[in-house]
Amino acid sequence: MADAYEEIRTWDQFRLRQSIRNGDYTAHTAGLARGTLQTNVAIMSAEHALDFMRFCQRNPKPCPLVGVSDTGNPMMFTLGADIDIRRDIPAYNIYRNGILDAEQPDITDLWQDDFVAFALGCSFTFERALQAAAIPLWHIDNNTTVPMFRTNIETIAAGPFHGKTVVSLRMIDPSDVDRVVKISKNYPLAHGAPLHIGDPGQIGITDLSQPEWGDPVSIKGDKVPVFWACGVTPQVAIEAAKLPIFITHKPGHMLITDVHEQAEVPNHTTNPNQHGETS
Amino acid sequence: MADAYEEIRTWDQFRLRQSIRNGDYTAHTAGLARGTLQTNVAIMSAEHALDFMRFCQRNPKPCPLVGVSDTGNPMMFTLGADIDIRRDIPAYNIYRNGILDAEQPDITDLWQDDFVAFALGCSFTFERALQAAAIPLWHIDNNTTVPMFRTNIETIAAGPFHGKTVVSLRMIDPSDVDRVVKISKNYPLAHGAPLHIGDPGQIGITDLSQPEWGDPVSIKGDKVPVFWACGVTPQVAIEAAKLPIFITHKPGHMLITDVHEQAEVPNHTTNPNQHGETS
Numbered sequence: 001m002a003d004a005y006e007e008i009r010t011w012d013q014f015r016l017r018q019s020i021r022n023g024d025y026t027a028h029t030a031g032l033a034r035g036t037l038q039t040n041v042a043i044m045s046a047e048h049a050l051d052f053m054r055f056c057q058r059n060p061k062p063c064p065l066v067g068v069s070d071t072g073n074p075m076m077f078t079l080g081a082d083i084d085i086r087r088d089i090p091a092y093n094i095y096r097n098g099i100l101d102a103e104q105p106d107i108t109d110l111w112q113d114d115f116v117a118f119a120l121g122c123s124f125t126f127e128r129a130l131q132a133a134a135i136p137l138w139h140i141d142n143n144t145t146v147p148m149f150r151t152n153i154e155t156i157a158a159g160p161f162h163g164k165t166v167v168s169l170r171m172i173d174p175s176d177v178d179r180v181v182k183i184s185k186n187y188p189l190a191h192g193a194p195l196h197i198g199d200p201g202q203i204g205i206t207d208l209s210q211p212e213w214g215d216p217v218s219i220k221g222d223k224v225p226v227f228w229a230c231g232v233t234p235q236v237a238i239e240a241a242k243l244p245i246f247i248t249h250k251p252g253h254m255l256i257t258d259v260h261e262q263a264e265v266p267n268h269t270t271n272p273n274q275h276g277e278t279s
Numbered sequence: 280m281a282d283a284y285e286e287i288r289t290w291d292q293f294r295l296r297q298s299i300r301n302g303d304y305t306a307h308t309a310g311l312a313r314g315t316l317q318t319n320v321a322i323m324s325a326e327h328a329l330d331f332m333r334f335c336q337r338n339p340k341p342c343p344l345v346g347v348s349d350t351g352n353p354m355m356f357t358l359g360a361d362i363d364i365r366r367d368i369p370a371y372n373i374y375r376n377g378i379l380d381a382e383q384p385d386i387t388d389l390w391q392d393d394f395v396a397f398a399l400g401c402s403f404t405f406e407r408a409l410q411a412a413a414i415p416l417w418h419i420d421n422n423t424t425v426p427m428f429r430t431n432i433e434t435i436a437a438g439p440f441h442g443k444t445v446v447s448l449r450m451i452d453p454s455d456v457d458r459v460v461k462i463s464k465n466y467p468l469a470h471g472a473p474l475h476i477g478d479p480g481q482i483g484i485t486d487l488s489q490p491e492w493g494d495p496v497s498i499k500g501d502k503v504p505v506f507w508a509c510g511v512t513p514q515v516a517i518e519a520a521k522l523p524i525f526i527t528h529k530p531g532h533m534l535i536t537d538v539h540e541q542a543e544v545p546n547h548t549t550n551p552n553q554h555g556e557t558s
Contacts, residue, residue: 050395053336053347054347054349057346058546060544061544065336067336070437071329078435116329156357156546159349264471264472265339267337
């Protein structure tokens with residue numbers, strides 16, 4: 001299995017998505033198709049889509065919108081030449097009235113003519129940049145899921161979408177904090193700069209050893225807790241809205257796009273290095 | 280008059296917006312309320328709002344969305360504590376079926392329960408940053424309007440919204456080009472890095488001396504033409520959509536917000552210097 005995973009890590013996004021579409025690859029996507037933007041996904045009726053876009057616009061750090069489908073069209077044509085949002089994610093969660101109802105490897109049978117699919121940037125992008133800068137990330141080095149916490153920071157509501165901001169935690173060496181801020185700020189489509197640095201109590205977190213999602217970290221020495229806005233925030237807001245049906249990716253099982261992860265604009269037809277990368 | 284303008288330049292955004300709301304200040308807003316984000320504005324029925332938001336999401340360089348109202352609510356509450364989009368712009372253009380029909384200083388009489396107002400970042404923001412870096416901008420130094428051109432670059436359509444990308448031109452000293460790219464790239468909510476540098480013919484512009492909007496520049500010496508995506512692009516796309524009614528600011532007569540012009544997130548309740556500005 002480890003060998004198979006090593007081989008899959010060498011696949012490009014086209015080969016990987018084909019394998020996902022065929023139903024062969026059904027696991028998480030961390031570390032795969034390096035260099036391409038991976039995204040969270042939320043699918044809902046057009047009736048709620050304007051409010052959800054407002055929610056994303058108003059809360060861009062937890063909800064960096066990188067793509068939206070036309071109503072009823074499952075092809076995410078701005079993110080790739082051949083991305084079918086009904087089939088190209090390794091696993092889907094189906095919610096009914098705000099409650100997780102089922103998990104499926106394909107949602108072709110559930111697709112509706114009034115569905116709109118949203119793709120939101122995720123932390124994989126800035127984590128890769130931090131790793132490239134030799135910043136240790138405990139959860140990756142220890143093969144666990146990043147710890148996530150509900151804060152006391154209200155999102156700005158839009159229609160039925162509302163709730164507290166969820167953050168992810170990374171423990172950073174004090175000497176690296178400035179660099180971590182500077183690097184992650186370069187990725188506004190992947191949560192950008194940290195939302196909070198230091199005292200967890202200031203944002204309503206009482207116990208760092210008890211994350212609400214993900215795994216606790218066990219770190220020795222003098223590290224600083226650094227919190228980033230997290231893609232679980234829109235998930236919680238959609239659950240709170242109790243839509244009759246909405247569909248997301250299964251956590252960690254992301255949409256893999258054709259967009260370069262350093263692209264200034266999340267559009268696969270734009271060459272990210274043509275302009276704006278000269279210095 | 281010059282004296283009066285000098286005094287108005289010292290006003291903060293609250294005093295200036297009050298004067299606009301009262302109908303006293305009706306002129307352009309260039310150089311006013313320094314330090315705050317100014318925006319383009321488009322107002323249309325909710326029926327078209329989802330497609331227009333898609334258009335902005337798909338074309339973020341010409342259409343950097345920084346605020347959107349709730350349906351029927353004229354208060355742009357994410358951009359300021361007391362911004363009434365019906366009264367707080369110096370002059371409005373009213374379009375019917377895609378044709379400019381009237382100019383008004385106030386649109387309270389035209390407001391509809393199904394209207395949605397959009398605020399889009401504008402070039403004033405990055406121009407100020409360029410000036411602060413001692414980059415000369417000919418149109419500002421000569422008190423003219425920046426020259427704008429229709430390119431051959433198609434926007435990504437959404438519903439009825441489509442058209443070519445419009446760019447603004449600034450002639451830059453070759454030794455400053457790298458710096459100009461780097462500085463403007465820091466303002467993704469104000470068109471970001473240039474769309475094109477150098478040969479105008481490559482983007483379908485045949486004669487730099489004949490801009491379609493604004494005034495031609497007259498520059499001696501060896502300068503490089505640098506083109507930025509321009510806020511006239513959504514204007515052209517909305518005209519092409521031939522909506523029964525849509526309303527915009529009169530060009531140059533912008534919405535002045537309470538958002539700091541260097542804010543990472545366009546939200547007046549967020550302190551832009553709290554995080555992410557430590558380095």
